[in-house]
Amino acid sequence: MKIAPVQKQTAAGQRTRFKAVVITGDENGHVGVGVKLAKEVQFAIKGALIAAKANLIPVRRGYWGAKLGNPHTIASKVKGHCGSVSVRLIPAPRGTGIVGAPVTKKILQLAGVMDCYTSSTGKTRTVENFIKACYSALKKSYKYLTPDLWKEWKIEEHPYSQFAEKELQLKETFALEKVAFDEKKANQQ
DSSP states (O other), rough: OOEEEEEEETTTEEEEEEEEEEEEEEOOSSEEEEEEEEHHHHHHHHHHHHHHHTTEEOOOEEEEEOOOOSOOOEEEOEEETEEEEEEEEEEEOTOEESSSHHHHHHHHHHHHHEEEEEEESSSSSSSHHHHHHHHHHHHHHGGGGOOOHHHHHHOOOHHHHHHHHHHHHEEEEEEHHHHHHHHHHHHHO
């Protein structure tokens, strides 16, 4: 997405290195962002790509309106921050496309989101922070636990009621044994 030269002042002058920001995704619900600094552009890009693959996250997609076909938008409104940049992703109707800046369009396309409204504030010209804010918003998409993600619980009988019948049988047995024991003891005396 971006390659920028960064400099550090040393006693001998300036030391220039290259910073690469790379996005990767499978267009099927996974996206990753990687950042790497290196002395050469080629190594910065390779390292950023490896970092992006290591930072893959799942993106929760959903529907706007009827649940027909494949999920096409994000499941709920989410907001992400990085630096001064704040990105808000809002579900959109099918066929809307991605309404937003080119940076967010690229990230959402790689994540497999086809329709989405976006709203961004802050210094969005700092592309790295803009990318990280969008990534942060997508990361939050699985924070919301909706009923379709609820685990199915099998309702079991409470242990007290489950073993109550056996307990009653044991009490009756012990009561009968005690009566028989008392009668036997009384007969012996």
